[in-house]
Amino acid sequence: MDMSKVLDTIDTGILTFDREYKVRYWNGWMTSHSCFGPNEIIGRSLFDFYPNLKNNRFLRNCQSVLTFGNLAFFPFDPYAYLFPMKPTGLFKSEFKQMQQSCTIGPLRDEKNEIVSLYVSVRDMTEAASQQEKLIQLTQLDPLTGAYNRRSLTFFIKEELYRFKRYHRPFSVVMIDIDHFKNINDQHGHLFGDEVLKSVSLSMQNNMRKLNRLARYGGEEFCCILPETDLKGASALAEKFRNLIAGLTFTSKEGPVSITASFGVATVEEDMDSVEAVLKKPDDALYRAKTSGRNKMVIAA
């Protein structure tokens, strides 16, 4: 049987290259998904065509396979891809590049010496799309699109670790929509849901990508602000307060305005747990609520 015909029609990319990274084989799948045919690429350096591969990680893994004869794996999670290629099929609109799982392995001569390497490339775009959806389901609050409580706990633990180890500060803003029960009672729960969605979206669209907004419960949100001191956090809380006060909703009874209260705190040395981190901004929020609402209180 002519194995080259199998390799040329198989639904997986296969290429080989020697110790100098010169391409020795380039199968049909690689030709149809890349911009290059075997006549162009064989005999040339892989890096002439894929300069993105000339990085420490790829070289280190190739060296490991050449030295130990093991396999090096580049799964789509976390590596996304090795060979930039346009995604095809149903999921092409979700990713800029085809998501790939690649494996590098050794090819030996008759003396059992490793003389070259092969790479297999599998299109994992569909699996990546499904994984992305699962992650969203587990991390996000379905109504508001903000992170859920579990994600919030994770982010605080991460920031606490960074604070303890690298002394990187972070701050926390607790947000509570004022009189939300009245909004639900007077205008109905669907209207209340619209308010929650708009408030969440408004805050998400007006903060750095690095910040994390989570729905803490009911009408309460919590925002984690990495690399931010108390001054920066209170400025953002004040910005949020003005944004929310400026939102107008239309109900059957006419236009409805809302306000929110804010508690702000920054991480301190004696905070060792998620609960300890949340207590100060929560206490400050309580003071904002009991001293008139539509205001921001900085933790003492």
Next chain:
Amino acid sequence: MTILKDANVLFSEEEKSILQEVMNISFGNAVAELAEIIDVLIRLSVPSVTLVSGKDFQRDLANKIEITPPYNSIEQSFSGKLNGYVFMIFPEGSEKKLTALLGDYQEHLDPVEETRLEKGALIEIGNILTGACVGKLVDVLDENVSFTPPRLEMASSPSWQTPLNLIGQESVVISVKTEFKFMAHDINGYFFLITNEESLHWFKKALHTFMEQF
């Protein structure tokens, strides 16, 4: 732990001594070349080799691990004439140090991107460690094996059910433990290599072939 009565039947004292020597040579060779590949001095402790039954395996393992969970664990199988399983334990927090060690650490990263880099660092280092230790072992015994992709669990408390399922209660396995330390980076952890019972006969034969060279 039961050091099997059967072990004396399966492996004579001389064979056990050769087994220990082969592990010493393999892991010693691995260290030298690992340093070249990841440009870091790694110390592996003298491998501790025991023959253990499947039913004692979990207890044996628990006694040998001095890091309290949660920790990062990486599991990987290898197959060929030598079949088995590798698992590694890195303490929680090591993912950040390994990311820095590989030169991938960046400040102010999006947490999703940061986790992606940390996963990548654990998978890569785990795979290279497995490749080095198993690769050098089969190299010394003049054989080749294939590997499955590493399976990573971050910040977990693994039950080690997977290796137990693979081993079986009645099986006898060779368990090799080594502690590794990435010098100057304050990263340490455990590396376990378990070969299954089907490999024992091949292993014995390969050990004798190895000794015939001398």
